[in-house]
Amino acid sequence: MPELDASARRNDAHDKYRQLVERAQSQPPARTAVAHPCDEVSLESAVEAAKLRLIEPILVGPERRIRAVADQAGLDISCYEIMDSSHSHDSAAKAVALVREGRADALMKGSLHTDELMAAVVARDTGLRTARRVSHCFIMDVPGHPQPLIISDAAVNIAPSLKDKIDIVQNAIDLAKALGVGEVRVAILSAMETVNPDVPSTIEAAALCKMADRKQISGAVLDGPLALDNAISPEAAAVKGIASPVAGRANVLIVPDLEAGNMLAKSLSFLAGADAAGIVLGARVPIILTSRADALLTRLASCAVAVMLAAARRVSAAAALQ
Incomplete structure (x- = not known):
């Protein structure tokens, strides 16, 4: 099982997050639609979470921009699926569509505004609303x-x-x-x-x-x-x-x-x-919100929370079928 690197372990005061990440690693990784990962922080978050087997990312955004960010930051994204989009609103819509199609168990915010992503999530006919x-x-x-x-x-x-x-x-x-x-x-x-x-x-x-x-x-x-x-x-x-x-x-x-x-x-x-x-x-799947100001461990912890929620939903769904 992959382990947190030294940078993620650097602050021992936050060992509760480290423990959360390690517990999440015992679950299957969550298939995650990453909406518009077009800056270094958001793309790094997805790549590092994937390395720890927390998520299996589908990168949704302008492919040329994503690859340019990866090259500049030295991030290897060769093994991840990329779904091309025209702009941030299109990225949000296509990421939400992946969830509706059953191809993703979680949604992750990239470098677009939270309002853009949430507008796609709560759209009445095409979003991810539930009764909650x-x-x-x-x-x-x-x-x-x-x-x-x-x-x-x-x-x-x-x-x-x-x-x-x-x-x-x-x-x-x-x-x-x-x-x-x-x-x-x-x-x-x-x-x-x-x-x-x-x-x-x-x-x-x-x-x-x-x-x-x-x-x-x-x-x-x-x-x-x-x-x-x-x-x-x-x-x-x-x-x-x-x-x-x-x-x-x-x-x-x-x-x-x-x-x-x-x-x-x-x-x-x-x-x-x-x-x-x-x-x-409250949506059909957990939605991971990270900030550019967050430390890497905090961003990984947000992914770990989504993994634990996805696991709990699988257990609940299985129990409902019995």
């Missing part, structure tokens, strides 16, 4: 924190309604299960831990928790509203007198809106040295 709301999760590797933190939604849903949040929560729970989390503990975040009629996020948090009690949301224990401190710090929860299986021990954090989630994730990244692997859920 599409949502994004960060899987945060925070130095000093004992386990990864899943944060949703910090990238797709701007001001989600209560109905949207049902799917956002369920998507995050299903992700945690696919990653092998034994007990999924979901904190519905707000600025406070009491229900306040003047703060809508506290009312929605209480409603989501009651939905979980009535099995409208399944697979996890929920609590909320919780402030960030008493969601992840046992000491803070004890000071506030909050006794629940989630308080102080949450491994999934559901934020009120995109602005709060984006600021939380970036605060962890830039102030606490955390890495943030990204995945989009």
Whole structure:
């Protein structure tokens, strides 16, 4: 089995990502349509993930540009299929079509804008919609924190309604299960831990928790509203007198809106040295979102998350047939 090279192992503080990649390598690689890998970072991400047997890439983009980037960066792409396209919008459409045709188990963003890719994903007649709301999760590797933190939604849903949040929560729970989390503990975040009629996020948090009690949301224990401190710090929860299986021990954090989630994730990244692997859920297949600013290990971790999700879907599909 291939191993992570020295550059991917250079930061021992992020060994949770390394372990995730190594677990994913025990699964079959995910057939992945890579949309518009026309810069060095996105093409390198696909090539390195393929070397680790995380993905089997189909490179979708202007073939001449892809080959020129590979030559300039010294990347060997001779063994990978290339599907030629005219421009970034065409790349997104053709990558999505590969999924619809059953030729790809995952979708990966290249150097095109996220909005371009997602427009193709959510297109009503030709996209990858399901009954679920599409949502994004960060899987945060925070130095000093004992386990990864899943944060949703910090990238797709701007001001989600209560109905949207049902799917956002369920998507995050299903992700945690696919990653092998034994007990999924979901904190519905707000600025406070009491229900306040003047703060809508506290009312929605209480409603989501009651939905979980009535099995409208399944697979996890929920609590909320919780402030960030008493969601992840046992000491803070004890000071506030909050006794629940989630308080102080949450491994999934559901934020009120995109602005709060984006600021939380970036605060962890830039102030606490955390890495943030990204995945989009709720479509027919997992969608790998990487940033040019991400370290290689973070980009590989995003691919590993997609592999684990694809494996969980195969198990679920097989169980449904029995």
